[in-house]
Amino acid sequence: MEKKPTKAQEMHQVELIIGQILRIGVVLSATVISIGIIMMLIQGTGGYPNGVQPNSFGAIFSGIVQLKPFAVIMLGLFLLILTPTLRVAVSIYAFAVEKDHLYVWITTVVLIILLVASVIGYMGR
Template sequence: MDKQKTTKAQEMHAVEMMIGYILRIGVIVSAIVIIIGMLLMLIQGNGGYANGMEPHTVADILAGIVALKPYAVIMLGLFLLILTPTLRVAVSIYAFAVEKDHLYVWITTIVLIILIVASVIGYLGN
């Protein structure tokens, strides 16, 4: 019985460490992408778009990233920063499932659905 508890505790510790890594890596990668966008802006002297003509769709942002437009690169960094805690919520569902805490699995799943729906509504609202 103690061996089973130890194994479960080790697995939960591993999941908590993974969540910490996700948050750290997400923030670091998004900061690097934003800094790259800012450096591009300094080098090019502008954001890559005419005033009032910023990209508003994912396709426009991706096209701007391919073209190395600074504003699009900065927007990618901000998107990654927003995505980081959402990914943490998704990993938490797994963590609660490992603990067999079904109530929190459902609650966290509902939170993830709300985050996704709010993101889609925000995107479509543009």
């Protein structure tokens, strides 16, 4: 018969997952940014005229398909910004497992603020 993990063991597991998310997010974004910089050094250009940069998801992904270095760098920056937001989302789950309803609500409000600020920033470009 298999023993059910204790609440402390579950929380430790969630904390390990959160730490892994942060590490993977930072390493992945740094790798993508480094690839973009290497592409820029090889091509000798960012792929866009001076003063022009991809400033929407569509433009970034279109630039990546066209192998434009600056679009790859922008993707890396987007991943870097997304990493702590994902951490907040996973923290909601962690607090729910602990049955800490106050922190579930507080963390949910923080996530909503992050998402609203991101949308406002995106729309205000």
